[in-house]
Amino acid sequence: MKERFAKLLLGEDMSGGGKGVSSALALSNAFTNLAAAVFGEQKRLEPMPPERKARWRKEIDWLLSVTDYIVEMVPVQQKNKDGSTMEVMTTRQRTDLHMNIPALRKLDTMLIDTLDNFKDQNEFYYVSKDAEDSDRNNDTKWWLPTPKVPANGLSDAARRFVQYQKDCVNQVLKAAMAINAQTLSEMEIPESYIESLPKNGRSSLGDLIYRSITDDFFDPDQLLSAMDMSSEHKIVDLKDRIEASIVIWRRKMNQKDSSKSAWGSAVSMEKREIFEDRAETILLLLKHRFPGTPQSALDISKIQFNRDVGHAVLESYSRILESLAFTVLSRIEDVLLADQQTQNPSHSGTKSSISRNPVPKPEKSPTPTPKEEVDKSGSEAMTLSDFMGWNNDQGDSDAKKDHFADSDDFDKNIDNGKPQKLPNVVTDKKVSYLETLGGMRSPTSRH
DSSP states (O other): OHHHHHHHTTTTOOSSSSSSHHHHHHHHHHHHHHHHHHHHHSSSSSSOOHHHHHHHHHHHHHHGGGGGGGHHHHEEEEETTTTTTEEEEEEEEEEHHHHHHHHHHHHHHHHHHHHHTTTTTOOOOOOOOHSSSSSOOOOOGGTOEEOOOTTTTHHHHHHHHHHHHHHHHHHHHHHHHHHHHHHHHHHHHOOHHHHHHHSSHHHHHHHHHHHHHHSOEEEEEEEEHHHHOOOOOHHHHHHHHHHHHHHHHHHHOOOOGGGGOOOOOOOOOHHHHHHHHHHHHHHHHHHSSSSTTTOOOHHHHHHHOOOHHHHHHHHHHHHHHHHHHHHHHHHHHHHHHHHHHHOGGGGGGGGGGGGOSSSSOOOSSSOOHHHHHOOOTTTTOOHHHHHHGGGGGHEEEEEEEEOTSHHHHHHTTTTOOOOOOOOOSSSSSOOOSSOOOOOOOOOOOOO
């Protein structure tokens, strides 16, 4: 613990020369490095070793302890001895931390418990990547062990159990994404990023994308289908260009001192607002279709130059939970794909599209374990909202717009016991779609 906090105080500059990074970035890097060390070898659906689990819980408590001392002044009513009341100011934990740290802790617990739920399963197993019977059709995951299922596939109870775990992890992923997105939207855009922007949105987007966004008929799916997204680099480049155009249009709409602006005003404010909304729609589609892509240039810049320690904690903690949820989800999908290939050998060479969209529609009623599925098939399973104690706010959250889920998938058939859509866990503010899933990556520049 002494070594950890020494690095934080020194800003990772062990020479003590004062050339280290800010406290916020040092803390963000500490979260990222801890998650990489603990979860970097999670290649199977199995419980974490006790020593790694104990290390994670102990060190995450260390890093989160700083948020107990980030406070704000609030008025409270104090009753005097003579019965009169007076208003005094007192301190309490900052509102965003008070709301989101407990939620992130519960999401953390649910992900660890999901791995523990696979402790007693005996329907599938793993073979080494070098084993003769690995029969790997997907060379993109050559470093992972291959899941194997019985010749007849998973039993109905086991398949429902695995599907239920997948649905729960999907909801955890959405909640972590929502918190991360809100936190990033509240971070200031660094001046260095603004200075690097081109003069207008068209220069950033290019003629093809600009014409598609500004056309009277806007079809984001048609636009994405026309783009070359054959590699991760091209996807990130598209995100960077769209985010840059959004920032340009937003700054033009909010420009107060026109004398300082060298940008023209050929496009009306109303049209810029429409263009910005369309660009955010494209970003949302990209995020759901290509999860796990690296962070965008805007996100890296925000994290690197952020000075708010509270924002650094929320962003990094939610980001590593996103990464863990996506990792667990990918391992579950590998098992379901192996089962699908067993049932349909003719499709063994095609990978399902579930990895392209992390919020698929649940198909089965949730059940806790295969055994309980057989014994209690008619009982309702507890949803994520019930577990996290959010039911008291259900009336308010139903009126809010969920920007991070395919709402039709999770709003329907709630009465049938299917997982419900998560309520927003942050604030009532409009959530920006400038966030991207960057895995457990830190900003590359540390000094």
